[in-house]
Amino acid sequence: MKQTEHKPVLLDAAMAGLAIRPDGVYVDATFGRGGHSAAILSCLGPGGRLLAFDKDPEAGDAARATLGDDPRFSFHRASFARLGEVLAEADLAGRVDGILMDLGVSSPQLDAARRGFSFSREGPLDMRMDPSAGESAAEWLAVAGHGEIARVLKRYGEEPLAGRIAGAIVDARERAPIETTARLAEIIASAVPARVAAGSRIHPATRSFQALRIHINRELEDLSEALAQCLPALAPGGRLVVISFHSLEDRIVKRFMRDAAHPEPPPLPMAEPTPPALRLIGKPHRAGADEIAENPRARSAILRVAERTAGEGT
């Protein structure tokens, strides 16, 4: 395993959750810089297999450079929302022993000013995990209506001043296009009353940047689509391990696992009940004080594990 700049979050808990079989088939749905992938490969024998996904071309470069020579490993530059399709092409549907999703942005994405994810680093206002597809944040903010911007900030950032910030963005773009992270951060900061900013522990742009990133990358839509594809992908006894970083993601994961573990009773008393498709394993896991001290990103991480039953439910 080569040293990477990205520290895998909740590594031990993720590995325990996956309960790796040396000859098993595993999916790392969010390769990043391959910290979790390297740990999975270190538990696999020569007959094991790991398929990794990431939509970021720089993650692909890292995968080729660090693990490209490993015959057990393949990298797929695609959204994890295409997991079902890729596994079907590889004839692996229903044969996967574990899927790991470590959601959100990676540290290298946040740290690179040129990627435009961070309000504290001046760079082009891009925010796409895959810069070759879709609209950048600057392109979207140039055309979106006031109501649309406010809705995104409220829904994905839970920003209480969404309407006011959207208004400031629309006014500012009349004067000049909003093309850099620094300009957007300034516009947002100027829309937040000084007493509100003074009473807050976070930068005034934190929630808005999170919201824009989630919207631009369709993060919650991709997550819901991918989770649904995990059930037909997993073999009975296969594990699903998901690490979320904010409540919107975690709510989706929690509901998905709960609904698959406890299906609704049938509407008609005579109908066959749907068997559970998942069994919940353990309690949701959070990082301890030591890991948080070493890796502050772990502070908001929450890991959930479920196991595929032999049940039919999908």
Ligand SMILES: C[S@@+](CC[C@H](N)C(=O)[O-])C[C@H]1O[C@@H](n2cnc3c(N)ncnc32)[C@H](O)[C@@H]1O
């Ligand atoms: C938190 S990082 C993963 C870090 C990784 N576990 C490691 O140890 O280096 C999340 C990664 O998931 C990728 N990602 C996020 N959403 C994705 C999606 N819908 N499809 C594929 N990759 C995605 C991001 O590009 C990012 O590289």
